Amino acid sequence: MPELPEVETIRRDLNRQILNYTIQDVRFFDTRVIRDISPQAFRKILLGRTIDQIHRRGKALIFQLNPKPVFFVVQLMMTGQLVLRKKMRREPATKVVFVLSNGRYLHYNDQRVFGRLQVVADLETMKYFRNLGPEPLSKGFTAQKLAEFVRTRRRAIKNVLLDHTTVAGIGNIYAAEILFAAGIDPRRPAAGLESREISRLYRAIKQILRQAVSLRGSSVNTYRDAAGQKGSFINYIKVYDRTGQACPRCHNPVSRIVQAGRSTFFCEGCQK
DNA sequence: AGGTCGACCTGGCAGC
DNA sequence: TGCTGCCAGGTCGACC
Numbered sequence: 001m002p003e004l005p006e007v008e009t010i011r012r013d014l015n016r017q018i019l020n021y022t023i024q025d026v027r028f029f030d031t032r033v034i035r036d037i038s039p040q041a042f043r044k045i046l047l048g049r050t051i052d053q054i055h056r057r058g059k060a061l062i063f064q065l066n067p068k069p070v071f072f073v074v075q076l077m078m079t080g081q082l083v084l085r086k087k088m089r090r091e092p093a094t095k096v097v098f099v100l101s102n103g104r105y106l107h108y109n110d111q112r113v114f115g116r117l118q119v120v121a122d123l124e125t126m127k128y129f130r131n132l133g134p135e136p137l138s139k140g141f142t143a144q145k146l147a148e149f150v151r152t153r154r155r156a157i158k159n160v161l162l163d164h165t166t167v168a169g170i171g172n173i174y175a176a177e178i179l180f181a182a183g184i185d186p187r188r189p190a191a192g193l194e195s196r197e198i199s200r201l202y203r204a205i206k207q208i209l210r211q212a213v214s215l216r217g218s219s220v221n222t223y224r225d226a227a228g229q230k231g232s233f234i235n236y237i238k239v240y241d242r243t244g245q246a247c248p249r250c251h252n253p254v255s256r257i258v259q260a261g262r263s264t265f266f267c268e269g270c271q272k
Numbered sequence: 273a274g275g276t277c278g279a280c281c282t283g284g285c286a287g288c
Numbered sequence: 289t290g291c292t293g294c295c296a297g298g299t300c301g302a303c304c
Contacts, residue, residue: 003297077298112281171297260276
């Protein structure tokens with residue numbers, strides 16, 4: 001999916017364009033993305049409610065609706081997209097379309113149908129939010145907190161970064177880029193990192209995510225922002241999906257390995 | 273209890 | 289051309 005920078009980009013775009021508008025209709029083309037309740041019940045809850053504010057927590061988008069308390073939560077997972085259009089356009093991946101009172105159509109597209117659309121009165125009822133670690137770009141996320149968490153884990157630091165109880169919103173692309181920026185080998189046991197390495201890691205998390213947000217995310221494959229456009233951080237990616245290509249720092253070929261069943265890209269020359 | 277693995281899905285691409 | 293197998297940005301539950 002979209003990781004934190006991509007989801008944050010969508011949030012900002014939608015916040016500028018659809019606040020205070022009302023959901024007038026919900027049209028289903030594939031109901032598999034509605035999981036816990038019937039599509040009819042889902043539709044009934046949303047109809048007539050106004051979008052007060054759009055938040056993000058980790059990789060989830062949270063639409064705060066009025067009358068309260070109702071939150072419409074979207075998890076895009078691997079291939080979900082939220083695209084705002086002036087006309088309804090049904091594509092193969094189009095699953096649900098929300099008709100808004102400003103005459104716009106918010107399309108939920110999802111090629112692989114992993115995404116989830118939920119309505120809840122209390123976010124804490126969702127397991128995802130109960131277990132989620134701190135927001136990496138918030139003041140509450142400190143080097144101290146990262147250090148406390150990292151020191152108790154024996155598994156590889158790459159897997160600890162991907163674990164959303166450590167820190168929210170980091171996925172496979174940014175885990176690779178963050179570890180490259182920090183010069184840390186993704187295979188290192190987390191508990192073995194020295195203080196200065198954890199400091200470097202902390203700074204890399206902030207720096208890479210901030211830069212990616214400012215560039216509107218990366219588009220490796222299916223990610224699109226709320227206007228259907230690609231993000232430009234793709235042009236600044238150093239190691240992700242670049243197996244065999246020269247490391248921009250030391251010119252060694254980039255390596256690909258598998259950790260916990262997922263690809264890891266890194267430079268053996270300068271990540272120690 | 274921490275950690276890993278398969279399941280959930282579809283589509284693109286490499287190799288034969 | 290067409291088949292097979294592999295791969296993909298995430299999360300959860302089952303299992304060791």
